[in-house]
Amino acid sequence: MPLINVIKGDPIPVAPLNVRTPFVKIPLWAAILWQTLKTVAWLVKAYVQHWYATLPVTGLVWLYLAYGWQALALLLGGITTAVTCWFHVNRASWLRFGWWPALARFRRLVYRRRWMAAMVTANLSISYDKRTIIPQIRRVRCKAGGCDEVLVRMVTGQIPDDFAKASERLAQTFGVRQVKAIPGPTYGAVVLVLMRGDTLQETVEPFPIPFAPDFTALPIGVQEDGGLYRLRLFGTQVLIVGATGSGKGSAIWSIVRSLAGGVASGLVELWGLDPKGGMELGIGRALFAKFASRDFAEMAAMLEHAAATAQGRAARLAGKTRQHTPTEDEPLIVLVIDELANLTAYLTERQLKDRIKAALGIVLTQGRAVGVHVVAAIQDPRKEVLPARGLFPTRIGLRLSEPSEVDLVLGDNMRDRGALCDRIPQTQPGIGFVVLEGDPTPMRVRLTYCDDTTVRDMADDYGVAA
Numbered sequence: 376m377p378l379i380n381v382i383k384g385d386p387i388p389v390a391p392l393n394v395r396t397p398f399v400k401i402p403l404w405a406a407i408l409w410q411t412l413k414t415v416a417w418l419v420k421a422y423v424q425h426w427y428a429t430l431p432v433t434g435l436v437w438l439y440l441a442y443g444w445q446a447l448a449l450l451l452g453g454i455t456t457a458v459t460c461w462f463h464v465n466r467a468s469w470l471r472f473g474w475w476p477a478l479a480r481f482r483r484l485v486y487r488r489r490w491m492a493a494m495v496t497a498n499l500s501i502s503y504d505k506r507t508i509i510p511q512i513r514r515v516r517c518k519a520g521g522c523d524e525v526l527v528r529m530v531t532g533q534i535p536d537d538f539a540k541a542s543e544r545l546a547q548t549f550g551v552r553q554v555k556a557i558p559g560p561t562y563g564a565v566v567l568v569l570m571r572g573d574t575l576q577e578t579v580e581p582f583p584i585p586f587a588p589d590f591t592a593l594p595i596g597v598q599e600d601g602g603l604y605r606l607r608l609f610g611t612q613v614l615i616v617g618a619t620g621s622g623k624g625s626a627i628w629s630i631v632r633s634l635a636g637g638v639a640s641g642l643v644e645l646w647g648l649d650p651k652g653g654m655e656l657g658i659g660r661a662l663f664a665k666f667a668s669r670d671f672a673e674m675a676a677m678l679e680h681a682a683a684t685a686q687g688r689a690a691r692l693a694g695k696t697r698q699h700t701p702t703e704d705e706p707l708i709v710l711v712i713d714e715l716a717n718l719t720a721y722l723t724e725r726q727l728k729d730r731i732k733a734a735l736g737i738v739l740t741q742g743r744a745v746g747v748h749v750v751a752a753i754q755d756p757r758k759e760v761l762p763a764r765g766l767f768p769t770r771i772g773l774r775l776s777e778p779s780e781v782d783l784v785l786g787d788n789m790r791d792r793g794a795l796c797d798r799i800p801q802t803q804p805g806i807g808f809v810v811l812e813g814d815p816t817p818m819r820v821r822l823t824y825c826d827d828t829t830v831r832d833m834a835d836d837y838g839v840a841a
């Protein structure tokens with residue numbers, strides 16, 4: 376059996392061989408009959424293939440012929456009224472069952488028209504046995520926020536990462552902002568998510584402060600797909616990486632805000648370390664039970680205190696539980712560190728630096744199960760600057776200056792899979808990428824923006840420190 380029959384995918388028709396056809400004399404009527412039959416067959420095929428357009432048109436023509444234009448006007452008026460009522464009464468079902476399926480049909484036509492060229496030029500076609508085979512569009516779905524999902528059956532031998540690597544080319548070809556490639560629901564399938572609109576254009580206002588924070592889902596921003604971005608703090612340590620002015624401060628304050636209810640009730644203790652002299656965390660000083668902004672020895676002592684607390688809790692909880700539950704006596708401790716590099720790399724005093732390194736290592740490795748967490752911000756993710764990068768399981772990648780930094784922050788292949796942190800414009804601070812649990816592709820998010828007044832008000836209302 377020729378292999379071409381086993382390889383899945385759409386073969387592109389090959390150009391006909393250039394041979395001279397034999398000269399056969401046939402009567403004119405036979406030629407006309409043959410042409411007519413061919414045309415009729417083509418028309419029938421097109422009629423059946425595009426039934427969703429041809430059937431309604433046939434119905435309307437029949438109505439006009441049978442009952443005149445009044446009936447036609449009555450029907451069209453009735454349909455328009457019904458659709459308008461549906462739109463106003465139940466927008467969600469109108470979108471889900473009416474508008475999006477109709478839009479998906481139209482988009483499918485658009486994608487199909489450019490599909491062959493797109494696949495060949497993005498190197499997603501496979502040549503075999505003098506034939507060219509391209510992936511096949513299986514289904515198109517439109518979703519909220521100007522997002523289309525195209526289910527594609529890959530050619531045998533392809534993997535979703537092949538599409539991820541070509542995503543930028545595909546985005547340019549289809550004229551959309553970004554394309555993401557996600558492994559499909561079955562083997563051999565990939566879902567291309569084509570995003571045309573940008574739901575994250577506007578600054579996100581701070582959320583209301585929850586009275587009792589849910590440490591497994593702290594709301595700190597919005598996701599590109601319209602959902603809330605909820606950060607899991609239990610069992611993890613959080614690193615925020617971003618170039619200067621990328622919104623690291625707003626990421627810190629979004630997290631602090633989501634915990635403020637716990638600070639007031641005594642379930643959470645925030646320890647602030649702000650080596651930039653208190654520039655960032657100083658305005659919310661009252662929220663922090665401990666605070667150091669100038670003296671590096673004090674910061675080292677604070678980290679050592681946190682390390683000792685983590686070790687003490689671990690020794691006590693060993694064999695009893697695997698996750699510490701915060702109480703007023705034993706609160707969740709969150710060390711909030713702005714510009715962590717000042718403590719790890721740029722510190723000149725060797726002894727102090729070693730103390731900080733050792734204490735930070737203990738907190739990062741032993742603290743996460745016993746309620747001692749770190750939320751740290753840094754500009755440069757390289758190992759020389761932050762040797763302990765690998766000890767932060769959760770990372771938020773804001774705007775970065777180099778493409779190579781993206782994979783350092785978010786993990787291997789994440790830039791190929793769509794985390795274009797280096798392309799975030801300077802005019803959009805607070806936008807970043809995160810990797811969500813159970814999702815192999817990165818999610819674009821925008822963190823809430825707490826301005827100085829909001830932070831001051833929050834510190835006044837929820838702060839505990841004098």
Ligand SMILES: Nc1ncnc2c1ncn2[C@@H]1O[C@H](COP(=O)(O)OP(=O)(O)OP(=O)(O)O)[C@@H](O)[C@H]1O
Pocket residue numbers: 578579617618619620621622623624625626754804805806821822823824
């Ligand atoms: N989430 C956000 N939404 C909108 N604007 C924001 C957001 N976060 C920050 N900004 C704007 O960007 C500016 C810089 O933000 P921020 O100070 O948080 O950045 P940074 O990364 O901490 O910078 P630096 O490295 O200089 O400390 C802010 O003054 C604010 O105007």
Ligand SMILES: [Mg+2]
Pocket residue numbers: 623624655713
């Ligand atoms: Mg800052």
